[in-house]
Amino acid sequence: MANPTAAILVIGDEILSGRTRDSNMHYLARELTRVGIDLQEARVVSDNRRAIIKAVKSLSAAYGSVFTSGGIGPTHDDITAECVAEAFDTPISIRDDARALLAAHYARTGAELNEARLRMARIPDGATLIENPVSVAPGFTIQNVHVMAGVPAVFEAMVASVLPTLTGGSPLLSQSLRIERGEGEIAGPLSKLADDFPELSIGSYPFQNNGIYGANIVIRGHDGAQVDAAMTRLSEMFA
């Protein structure tokens, strides 16, 4: 059976302007690979209502689950929650359990739970909260979309809360071999190998470093015996 599929939607002008380099995509990719969920697409859009709504609709229709990153804080540019609600045509309002979490947190720290902070308690109807052990303000899951913070420490903690609730598949196994020959030399045999093992994904990633060049060949698949067999063949080819 094919593994479950997923996509990530990163929301934020700061990535697209080059001010910040995203790390959540890479983190999620590794975590999903570990539990056997195939991350099939990643998108980055800016803090723009229409762009966010369109992307949420299209990704949630196309993939088993969608993870969003960013835009759920207290400031005016945090519009992800309302956009996700609109994508699912669902009302959104301040929810008691989310407000209680924030109230307890700010009571502890002595800060005021003002109007801006209350924005972080707005949750679409029917959503489930995602725990935030770092800074309390929760994420939420609605249908197949998991809405999470952009700050990497919070994003990663939320991923840890969500992953156990998902059905994984067989983990993607991979083995790699470094071959110090030009890609053009190994491409022919490699293509034959790929034909012989149609269920495996065989990738070639060239490198060039201080005059040494070649490619890392990565063989990936869900069947360990097949990956082993293909790797044995590959090693023999270029022994």
Next chain:
Amino acid sequence: MANPTAAILVIGDEILSGRTRDSNMHYLARELTRVGIDLQEARVVSDNRRAIIKAVKSLSAAYGSVFTSGGIGPTHDDITAECVAEAFDTPISIRDDARALLAAHYARTGAELNEARLRMARIPDGATLIENPVSVAPGFTIQNVHVMAGVPAVFEAMVASVLPTLTGGSPLLSQSLRIERGEGEIAGPLSKLADDFPELSIGSYPFQNNGIYGANIVIRGHDGAQVDAAMTRLSEMFA
């Protein structure tokens, strides 16, 4: 006048499996910001024919220009060129000028211009070559899509070849201020500021580090006087 828009399409299983962390998106984001082209979307898809064709069609229809990264080498998993040709319903074949570049290169290095390497001379009809000063095999531009290599050194060199051919806009100017207060405290005044300067983008990026927390406020816009005025107001607010 609004600035020209762009999108980037990164092609490669190795990014989505978490094996490699993409850097081309971040590089292009910085370069485009510098010349006043608004990068409005980034996508990553796997080495899958249908996914690539669909993304090329949709991005090239939605944005002024599209930059692709990855999948133009000599191996069986390099399918970007044929997918882009198919997206534009254009024939693709080995082109004489591209073949000549490769032939001269391999003659110099003493390697054979075999069938696999010749794949890198396949160019869709009507495309313009993009120079590759690093490893010779060219990229190409067809309509508004610039097809470039995934290896960062080559990608960056190709971006340098392409950018001067594009019409830029007014560069995006930005100033930022570090404010050591919780986002929830500054959100109200910040939102007012954003309302007063509707043509600027004002972003708030929280940080938390060794017990010190706050946010970097970034004000971006194309009119330097406006950015200055907003920054002055912001500094006064939190002096």
